[in-house]
Amino acid sequence: MLRHSVSPDPGRPQDEIRRLNLGNLLRLVHLGGPLSRSDLGRRMALNRSTILALTADLTAAGLVDEQRPPPAAPPGAAGRAGRPSLVVRPASSRVYVLAFDVAVDRLVAARVALGGEILERRDAVRSRAGADLDTVVGVLAGFGRDLYATADPRSVCVGVAASYCGMIRPADGMVRFGPDMGWVDQAFGTELGKELGLGLPVVVGNEAHLGAVAEHVRGAGTGFENLIYLHGDVGVGGGIVVGGTLLDGEAGYGCELGHMVVNPYDGRPCGCGSRGCLEAEVGERALLDAAGRPPGLIGRAALRDVVADGRRGDPAARAALRRIGDWLGIGVANLINLFNPGVVVFGGMLRDVYPGAAAQVRARIANNVLAVSRDVRLRVSALGDDATLMGAAELGFAGLLADPLGVLARQAG
Numbered sequence: 396m397l398r399h400s401v402s403p404d405p406g407r408p409q410d411e412i413r414r415l416n417l418g419n420l421l422r423l424v425h426l427g428g429p430l431s432r433s434d435l436g437r438r439m440a441l442n443r444s445t446i447l448a449l450t451a452d453l454t455a456a457g458l459v460d461e462q463r464p465p466p467a468a469p470p471g472a473a474g475r476a477g478r479p480s481l482v483v484r485p486a487s488s489r490v491y492v493l494a495f496d497v498a499v500d501r502l503v504a505a506r507v508a509l510g511g512e513i514l515e516r517r518d519a520v521r522s523r524a525g526a527d528l529d530t531v532v533g534v535l536a537g538f539g540r541d542l543y544a545t546a547d548p549r550s551v552c553v554g555v556a557a558s559y560c561g562m563i564r565p566a567d568g569m570v571r572f573g574p575d576m577g578w579v580d581q582a583f584g585t586e587l588g589k590e591l592g593l594g595l596p597v598v599v600g601n602e603a604h605l606g607a608v609a610e611h612v613r614g615a616g617t618g619f620e621n622l623i624y625l626h627g628d629v630g631v632g633g634g635i636v637v638g639g640t641l642l643d644g645e646a647g648y649g650c651e652l653g654h655m656v657v658n659p660y661d662g663r664p665c666g667c668g669s670r671g672c673l674e675a676e677v678g679e680r681a682l683l684d685a686a687g688r689p690p691g692l693i694g695r696a697a698l699r700d701v702v703a704d705g706r707r708g709d710p711a712a713r714a715a716l717r718r719i720g721d722w723l724g725i726g727v728a729n730l731i732n733l734f735n736p737g738v739v740v741f742g743g744m745l746r747d748v749y750p751g752a753a754a755q756v757r758a759r760i761a762n763n764v765l766a767v768s769r770d771v772r773l774r775v776s777a778l779g780d781d782a783t784l785m786g787a788a789e790l791g792f793a794g795l796l797a798d799p800l801g802v803l804a805r806q807a808g
């Protein structure tokens with residue numbers, strides 16, 4: 396995914412090369428943790444004096460700090476002459492973003508440090524009560540103002556971003572369609588920005604897109620350039636990373652893997668108005684119905700009960716998980732044939748469901764995927780319920796990583 400350095404190019408101005416290299420260096424320590432100057436030089440294919448100049452700029456701006464490595468430094472941390480190379484670390488106590496996560500049944504806000512550590516968080520339950528823009532914005536803005544006020548006054552907030560469980564217009568964070576909660580054209584990003592009153596825009600992304608990004612850079616998909624992420628909530632969202640880049644489509648609404656039609660003739664009705672979509676066959680309602688649970692029973696706890704019953708050997712729960720696993724496998728097999736991913740990651744409620752359904756998914760892959768593409772890892776989310784929140788944090792840091800000194804000067808000024 397990462398172009399680690401930018402070569403001199405007669406057509407490219409020097410200050411642009413410097414800005415890109417500063418961003419790439421900061422991204423390396425933000426995602427990879429402390430790195431020695433010599434490691435940075437190797438990874439960015441830049442010489443010692445260039446790395447020195449870049450780290451000096453970032454240190455002066457307060458974005459990284461440099462330390463001698465501890466005495467028991469790992470191999471490779473020593474310089475050529477045996478002198479320990481300084482270790483460059485993200486300034487995680489000074490630079491942070493506010494990240495928000497709006498899921499179907501919960502609201503989360505967090506202060507996330509450069510480097511990815513969640514410094515402080517607030518959680519609330521969201522009732523499944525239909526369109527509730529004012530409530531959601533009110534709760535999140537309260538959390539956000541509180542997190543901002545309790546931060547060290549010497550620290551700098553460099554971005555604000557949110558994950559939302561619906562289809563988002565990237566330009567202004569408008570929720571175009573949130574099928575599970577009945578949101579249509581709700582100005583979520585704009586309203587949250589106004590209510591927060593921090594003078595910072597709120598960037599909003601689709602939860603499954605952001606989950607895919609987070610798993611790619613920090614989770615179960617680290618090291619893979621081609622990844623499929625399936626996020627179960629009430630429905631199923633998706634994120635596809637190809638060659639290190641998220642596919643978002645012409646207008647930002649791509650990767651709706653949950654609405655891939657897998658069972659058009661006698662499939663279950665879907666919230667989108669269609670029939671036999673993947674999410675209609677593997678979503679929360681499908682599993683609860685297949686397990687014979689009463690129609691009024693909903694929610695993550697009910698779903699986890701089915702998974703736990705399946706683990707205990709309850710025949711109805713096991714049969715339900717097998718049924719969901721077969722449909723899930725059909726969807727995953729199609730995606731593997733289309734994209735030849737290195738890894739498929741199951742997140743959200745699919746993280747709970749997948750272990751009980753894995754045999755059917757593997758059987759579908761064995762039967763329906765072209766032999767050349769069958770070498771694929773199947774993993775559950777490593778970031779768990781925080782995948783979407785961490786994806787929002789990465790969205791919040793994107794501006795800083797594109798122009799570290801410019802963004803810091805604007806925010807710190």
Ligand SMILES: [Zn+2]
Pocket residue numbers: 653654665666667668669670672674
């Ligand atoms: Zn659908």
